[in-house]
Amino acid sequence: MRGDEGDGRGQVWRSRRYRWDLRWSPYAFVAPFFLFFAAFGLFPLLYTGWAALHQVELTDPDSMTWVGLRNFTRLWDDEFFWNALRNTVTIGLLSTVPQLAIALGLAHLLNYKLRGSAFFRVAVLTPYATSVAAATLVFVLLFGRDYGMVNWALSTVGFDAVDWQNGTFASQLAVSTIVIWRWTGYNALIYLAAMQAVPGELYESAALDGASRLQQFIHVTVPSLRPTIFFTCVVSTIGATQLFGEPLLFNGGAGATGGSDHQFQTLGLYLYEQGWVNLHLGRASAIAWAMFLILLVIAGAARLLRGREASR
Amino acid sequence: MRSLRAGRLTYAVLVLFTAGSLFPLMWTAIAASRSNTRLAQTPPPFWFGGNLGRNLQVAWTDANMGAALLNTVIVASTVAAGTVVFSTLAGFAFAKLRFRGRRLLMSLVVGTMLIPPQLSVVPLYMLIARLSWTDRLQAVILPTLVSAFGVFFMRQYLAQALPSELVEAARTDGASSLRIVWHVVFPAARPAMAVLAMLTFVMAWNDFFWPIVALTQNGSPTVQVALTGLGRGYVPDQSVIMAGALLGTLPLLLVFLVFGRQIVGGIMQGAVKG
Numbered sequence: 143m144r145g146d147e148g149d150g151r152g153q154v155w156r157s158r159r160y161r162w163d164l165r166w167s168p169y170a171f172v173a174p175f176f177l178f179f180a181a182f183g184l185f186p187l188l189y190t191g192w193a194a195l196h197q198v199e200l201t202d203p204d205s206m207t208w209v210g211l212r213n214f215t216r217l218w219d220d221e222f223f224w225n226a227l228r229n230t231v232t233i234g235l236l237s238t239v240p241q242l243a244i245a246l247g248l249a250h251l252l253n254y255k256l257r258g259s260a261f262f263r264v265a266v267l268t269p270y271a272t273s274v275a276a277a278t279l280v281f282v283l284l285f286g287r288d289y290g291m292v293n294w295a296l297s298t299v300g301f302d303a304v305d306w307q308n309g310t311f312a313s314q315l316a317v318s319t320i321v322i323w324r325w326t327g328y329n330a331l332i333y334l335a336a337m338q339a340v341p342g343e344l345y346e347s348a349a350l351d352g353a354s355r356l357q358q359f360i361h362v363t364v365p366s367l368r369p370t371i372f373f374t375c376v377v378s379t380i381g382a383t384q385l386f387g388e389p390l391l392f393n394g395g396a397g398a399t400g401g402s403d404h405q406f407q408t409l410g411l412y413l414y415e416q417g418w419v420n421l422h423l424g425r426a427s428a429i430a431w432a433m434f435l436i437l438l439v440i441a442g443a444a445r446l447l448r449g450r451e452a453s454r
Numbered sequence: 455m456r457s458l459r460a461g462r463l464t465y466a467v468l469v470l471f472t473a474g475s476l477f478p479l480m481w482t483a484i485a486a487s488r489s490n491t492r493l494a495q496t497p498p499p500f501w502f503g504g505n506l507g508r509n510l511q512v513a514w515t516d517a518n519m520g521a522a523l524l525n526t527v528i529v530a531s532t533v534a535a536g537t538v539v540f541s542t543l544a545g546f547a548f549a550k551l552r553f554r555g556r557r558l559l560m561s562l563v564v565g566t567m568l569i570p571p572q573l574s575v576v577p578l579y580m581l582i583a584r585l586s587w588t589d590r591l592q593a594v595i596l597p598t599l600v601s602a603f604g605v606f607f608m609r610q611y612l613a614q615a616l617p618s619e620l621v622e623a624a625r626t627d628g629a630s631s632l633r634i635v636w637h638v639v640f641p642a643a644r645p646a647m648a649v650l651a652m653l654t655f656v657m658a659w660n661d662f663f664w665p666i667v668a669l670t671q672n673g674s675p676t677v678q679v680a681l682t683g684l685g686r687g688y689v690p691d692q693s694v695i696m697a698g699a700l701l702g703t704l705p706l707l708l709v710f711l712v713f714g715r716q717i718v719g720g721i722m723q724g725a726v727k728g
Contacts, residue, residue: 160628167631171547172559174540175600179566182597186574186581193576203580251468254460264714265472267721271710272479273660275681276699280478283485283493283692291481291498327475328721335722384570387662391682410663413572418667423576430572437570 194427201421213428223429225404226412227436229314233389233408234382237318242374245326246367249333250359263334266327274387278320282307282392285316307392310405317406320388325381329374336370337363376444383437386410409433479703485696486510493692509697513684516694519701522680527705529595529676530658536599537654538647545608546639550621551631560609566602571663579667589673594665598658604650611646611723612639649720652713659706677702 194213196206217223252262269277284291285306293303306316340363348358364371385408389400398415400407407415409429417426487506488499513519547553548560578597587593616639624634640647662678669675675683684698710717 156628159630163631165553168547168551168553168556171543171551171631171635172605175544175563175602175605176559178540178596178600179602182578182581183566183569183574186577187569189577189580190573193580198580200579203583248468248471251460251464254464256460256464256468260715260718262468262472263718264710266475267714267718268479268707268710269475271656271660271706271717272703273678273681273706274662275678276482276703277478279681279684279695279699280482280485283696284478284481289494289496289498294496294498297496323475323478331718331721380568380570384572384663390666410572413575414667417576417579423580427576430570430576434570434573441568 190427190430193424194431196424198423198427199421200418200423203423206424209424213425214432216425217428217432222404222407222412223409223432226400226407226409229400229404229406230383230385230408230410233314233318233321233385233406234379236314237321237385238375238378238382240318241322241326242329242371242378244322245329245374246333246364246371248326248330249337250363252330252334253337263331266330268327269324270328272324274320274324275391277324278388278391281316281320281323285319308402308405310403313392313401313406317385317388317392320392321382321385325378329378332374333367333370336367340366372444372448376441379440379444380437383433383440384410386414390414409436479707482696482700482703485693486700488693490691490693505693506697509691509693510701512691512694513698513701517680517684517698519677519680519698522675522677523701523705525591525674526659526676526678526702529591530655532595533598533658534651534655536595537601537604538651540600541604541608541650542612542639542643542647543635544605545610545612546616546635546643548605548609549612550616550618563602563605567606575664575667578664582668587668589669591674593668594661594676597664598661601654604654607650608643608646612643615646616642646720649716649723652709652717653720655709656706656717 193206195208195210197209197213198206248266252259252266256262285293287293287303287305287307290306292306297303304312306312344362344366345358348362353361389406389408389411390398392406393399393401398407398411398419400411409432413426413429413433416422416429483506484499484502485493486509488503489505492499492503544563548556548563582588582593620638620642621634624638629637660678661676665676665679666682669679681698681702684695
């Protein structure tokens with residue numbers, strides 16, 4: 143019993159405050175997210191579209207000249223844009239497909255009853271804690287043409303040295319390796335989590351039917367994991383379209399060109415080059431919108447694909 | 455759950471994977487302990503040399519690593535703390551409170567996860583340039599202080615881990631929403647808050663795209679931006695570059711060594727529910 147219970151005005155005030163609290167607190171709790179998002183997410187998002195229709199230079203971002211769609215038409219005729227788009231697709235495929243395939247196999251192994259399973263899980267996730275910058279700098283050395291460890295290892299088994307920084311395919315493969323190294327363990331853990339949710343009876347009945355371990359993996363594990371695989375494909379695709387740090391730093395001194403001959407310049411890197419090296423913020427905005435449209439197209443295609451699969 | 459015992463082959467493959475995961479890190483340390491001349495010879499070194507101290511010192515002064523590390527610690531802890539508090543508040547509201555527009559707002563949160571960061575980098579830069587924030591730490595802290603993933607993660611956790619009766623009981627006792635958050639929600643959310651804090655800390659520590667746009671190397675960069683300076687050849691010495699990479703990675707590896715199991719658990723938990 144509280145002392146002021148009998149005080150009528152206090153009670154009115156309290157119940158009013160109670161209703162007010164009940165009604166508005168939820169909004170107060172979600173407000174910080176939306177305020178920050180409005181300021182640093184939504185406003186920039188819309189403004190990029192606006193800036194893409196202007197000529198804006200980094201040196202004087204406040205003066206904008208209306209140019210209509212010219213930034214976009216220039217992009218259409220820009221061979222470096224198409225080159226970057228091609229590279230993004232190639233490196234994306236080279237990194238995403240092996241990465242997810244290896245992760246799936248790795249998760250399968252981690253799903254066995256293991257001694258030291260915690261150790262293995264932490265160990266394969268360690269690259270995730272390594273920054274793009276640190277990882278890329280190490281791989282630049284490992285992939286060195288003359289004294290790098292990869293070429294040394296190749297030479298011991300009788301192969302010629304590969305010019306990992308200048309060859310087109312070789313450099314794209316090397317950049318993809320960095321991505322694969324950093325993200326395979328992460329994806330393996332996501333698959334592992336999904337595998338542990340697969341009911342054991344499915345395996346038991348498959349085993350009764352005489353399915354080998356490999357057959358169980360193909361006919362029980364993979365189908366049960368389909369939503370998770372779809373999820374990781376989407377996330378990795380988004381990551382691949384944004385690839386930036388690896389190609390920027392894989393390139394000795396040349397900076398944002400993505401190799402001496404733009405051989406591994408991605409869209410993300412091209413955007414950075416246009417905006418912060420060539421100082422054309424308007425054109426950079428147009429590239430950003432082009433990237434977004436490409437993502438939307440991929441998302442639409444994935445949806446169609448998924449819809450067809452579901453209706454099967 | 456399945457309890458197939460692993461055979462020798464499984465262990466062999468896993469050990470191979472582990473070696474592949476750890477080798478580049480270990481080799482960073484080996485290269486950092488050698489001299490530049492030794493790195494320009496074949497075969498490459500496989501074991502530690504005696505130059506670690508000297509290389510660390512050069513990296514420390516040339517790339518201004520001390521200041522960069524301090525800046526990164528400030529950025530990563532502030533972002534982690536902000537993300538955890540704001541995500542828990544919003545996650546609690548979405549999981550346990552009834553209010554108009556709740557579904558719509560939640561789908562907005564999820565929708566924001568799909569927006570690529572490139573799409574806002576130009577105006578964001580113009581914004582911080584106008585505020586004269588370039589080279590200031592708030593330029594990298596404020597835009598990443600909230601996270602849609604965090605809100606989603608905390609909502610999923612609290613929907614399960616926090617019994618609605620507990621919230622109702624506190625209300626009947628006359629507790630205000632803020633008191634409920636402090637005395638009921640935060641204690642219940644503590645394990646998930648810890649996981650989210652670590653995940654966010656790792657992400658903020660390693661963030662690259664936005665910091666390199668917003669911070670130059672002359673100002674107060676984070677470790678990742680400072681490392682770029684080393685890599686671009688202001689210091690052409692490879693062993694020093696590796697020493698810098700080691701300095702930028704070591705603190706996180708220590709965090710990982712101590713909290714690795716929880717981080718693994720957090721990723722797996724987020725995956726199942728996500």
